[in-house]
Amino acid sequence: MxxxxxxxxxxxxxxxxxxxxxxxxxxxxxxxSVNYQQKADAALTAQTHWQYQQQDAAALTQLTQLIAMPALTSLVEQAILKNPNLQQTAIALQITYAQRGVTTSERSPQVSAGFDAKNNDGDESYQADVNVSWELDLWQKINDEALAADMDIANSQALYQGARDALAANIMRSWLQINLQQQLIAIETSRLTVLENNERFILSRYRTGLGALEELDNARTSGAKTRATLAEQQETLAQNQRNLGVLLGQTSAVQAASEFPTVLQPLAMLPDQDLGRRPDLQAAYAAINAAQYRTDVAYKALLPSISLSASLSDIASSPSDALLTSPAWSLLGQLTAPIFQGGKLRSQIEIAELTTEQAYWAYQENLLIAVNEVENSLGQELSLERQQQHLRDALNSAKRSEANYQTKYRQGLIDILDLLTVQQQTFDLQSQLTQATYNRLVNRIDLGLALGLGITTDMAGETS
Incomplete structure (x- = not known):
């Protein structure tokens, strides 16, 4: 031996x-394994400057600072509490917290108890038992699963923050849209007033034999067309007011002033700082980290596991005696290791690695979109500024021309078509200038959102 x-x-x-x-x-x-987290960090810092230079930009930290209106801020606060879509996102975040609790519970011992009664030919017996089991986290596998769950929470938090920011931006856009529609209605109403005055003047001339019937028909055609446009714009305004109410979580329409508020231009600073504030990029970054932790878990599934179990049982002829008065203990330890599972574990590793790579490319896609949104908004700011200036110049010229044509028509030097043409041009330019102003203000909201400005302070009793 x-x-x-x-x-x-x-x-x-x-x-x-x-x-x-x-x-x-x-x-x-x-x-x-490839560290996609480091690759994501490198991709974010690769952008070193923005293409366009700004003028008169303000350093802001919150989206609501773009429009300093207490009434509008109050609407944002109301929407955060009552918007149904945002509340669904908030509940999804709570579910993620609960799922983390399920994951971390595996760190603690599991305890179960049972009580059984038997009757064999008149002989009654009762058995009570308590079982305790615990798997040692020898390779930090459960810890990695908990860290992955933490990253899931970070992902959900960022998505919720992004939903809050997008909701605030939509409310601000809707407010400006109502301002726009009211101004367009005012312009069309003024156009209709001028056309009706023309029609009365033409009718007066026609009755005295100084005008032709065609002139009256042309004036009436322009008036009817303007009335149709006005009816369309009035319904558009009503729809926008109702849509704003829906964003606020209510069925009633919301009224707003007709004048545009002051909307500041947010300052674009260093790209990595601006983009690093964006919730969509934060969510994508957290998804990479979660996937990397789960890849580690998949690798560690190949390693042996150690579990301990203890049972406490007692058998007696009466229920009271069976309640562990003289129990028998048994303590077992178990070492298990995977040997052959048909390639299942290796396939799970491959799936985890591919999922991590997929998350990285999703981050890359979001990063490219983010950079493009900022650059487009910065370029639009300059373009819309030039458009406004050119439209102002054109409108001033059109007003002078309209005054001259009005005088010439009353003197009989031109016909009604010439006058209607220059009048229509003036009102069209007013509408175009108003639309360009609206586009520029909305673009500043888009720029703020692209730069990662959001709802970052306590609003409606919440902490973001």
Whole structure:
């Protein structure tokens, strides 16, 4: 027997050496995986400057600072509490917190109890037992799962923040849209007033034999067309007012002033700082981290696991005696290791790695979109500024021309078509200038959203 002991010890040593090499190999494979988190960091800092230079831009930290209107801020606060879509996103965040609790519960021992009664030919017996089981987190596998759950929470938090920011921006856009529609209605009403005055003047001339019937028909055609446009714009205004009410979580329409409020131009600073504030990029970054942790979990599934279990049981002839008055303990330890599962674990590793890479490319896509949104908004600010200036110049010229044509028509030097043409041009330019002003103000809201401005302070009793 003595000659067999060295052989037995050699076999045991070989087994432990093989196990150690397996552990080292698996951990090594996990550590040599591509670090997509570092690649995402490098991609964010690769953008060093913005293409366009700004003038008269303000350094802001919140989206609501773009329009300093207490009434509008109050609407945003109301929407955060009552908007149904945002509330669904908030509940999704709460579900993520609960899912993390399920994951972290695996760190703690599991305890179960049972009570059983049997009757065999008049002999009654009762059995009570308590079972305790606990898996040692030897390779920090459960810890990695908990860290992945933390990243899921970070992802959901960022998505919720993004939903809040988008809701605030939509409310501000809707407010400006109502301002726009009211101004367009005012312009069309003024156009209709002028056309009706023309029609009365033409009718007066026609009755005295100074005008032609065609002139009256042309004036009436222009008036009818303007009335149709006015009816369309009035319904558009009513729809916009109702749509704003829906954003606020109510069925009643919301009234707003007709004049545009002052909308500041947000300052674009360093790209990595601006883009780093964006919730969509924060969510995509958290998704990469979660996927990397789950890749580590997939690798560690190849490693052995150690679990401990203890049971406490008692059998007696009465229920009171069976309540563990003289229990029997049993304590077991178990070491398990995967040997052959048909390639299941390796496939799960491959899926986890591909999921991580997919998350990285989703981050890259969001980053490209973010950069493009900022650059487009900065370019639009300059373009719309030039458009406004050109439209102002054109409108001033059109007003002078209209006054001259009005005088010439009353003197009989031109016909009604010439006058109607220049009048229509004047009102069209007024509408175009109003639309360009609206576009520029909305573009500043889009720029603020693209730069990561959001709802970052306590609003409606919430902490973002």
């Amino acid at each position: 003595a000659t067999l002991r060295p052989l037995r010890y050699s076999v045991l040593a070989l087994r432990y050496s093989t196990l150690a090499l397996t552990v080292a190999a698996v951990v090594g494979c996990s550590n040599t």
